[in-house]
Amino acid sequence: MRVISANLNGIRSAANKGFFDWLPLQKADAVGVQEVKAQHEHVDGVFCSPPGMKGHFCYALKKGYAGVGLYTRDEPSDVVAKIGVPEFDDEGRWIEKRFDKPGRKLSLISCYFPSGSSGEERQQAKYRFLAAIHPHLVKLRKQRDFILMGDVNIAHKEIDLKNWRSNQKNSGFLPEERAWLTTLFDRAGLVDVYRTLEPEATGSAYTWWSNRGQAWANNVGWRLDYHIATPALAQTARKASIYKAERFSDHAPLTIDYDFKL
Secondary structure, three states, rough: OOEEEEEOOOOOHHOOOOOOHHHHHHHOOOOOOOOOOOOHHHOOOOOOOOOOOEEEOOOOOOOOOOOOEEEEOOOOOOEEOOOOOHHHHHOOOOEEEEEEEEOOOEEEEEEEOOOOOHHHHHHHHHHHHHHHHHHHHHHHHHHOOOEEEEEEOOOOOOEEEEEOOOHHOOOOOHHHHHHHHHHHHOOOEEHHHHHHHHOOOHHHHOEEOHHHOOOOOOOEEEEOEEEOHHHHHHHEEEEEEOOOOOOOOEEOEEEEEEEEEE
8 A cells, every 4th residue: 555645835836847757656555635726627637537546536615726636546435625613624734535445444534734833823823733633633533543644834853953953943843733733643542653653764754845045955854745654554554764865745645555455
């Protein structure tokens, strides 16, 4: 089971840079995309069905903003496009496909966490999202196994970004944000799948680079993109890779191979 997460920073922009030429070559079973920045009229009949896959999307009400999608080869038993919090459901931040069978409940999720980098107002919205999504994930874990793939917009530990010392007061590496992830992993029992496979990786682990200066050229990056899974699915993870040979976005696609089938 090959699962890819990719923040596209605009699905039309990523397409122009070759994302949908690259995608079929990956032979993925599921692909979660974030920051689609489009509406259904831009996606339907154009980007909705890569070869062998079908996409489901949740768009933001605000045009050109946020939005998530999830492509899969298998047909889901159900699709859920909200977490029950109107503020964030209206921003298009969650799409979940359920693949339930007798004796098994399993979901794949594409999720886009808010960024707080544009100012205090958005940082407070980010904190509200974290407060809302935590109990939602805890409840979901009690009900089913799942893999959440997405742009979490938080670098968890010092090894997850190049310039950690100078970013300790910046959104994405604030103590409160990092503590939230620690609680999710250590107390709620969810798993940072990439780190289970690559516990010591530093520069090779980055998935986002600022467009300012020479961040990409100098690999001044952050690890902001994750697979977060329930323990049973995380234990089946076998290999992780981050694709950097081409740039479809300011993020790089994160691929993890799992040893299970839908």
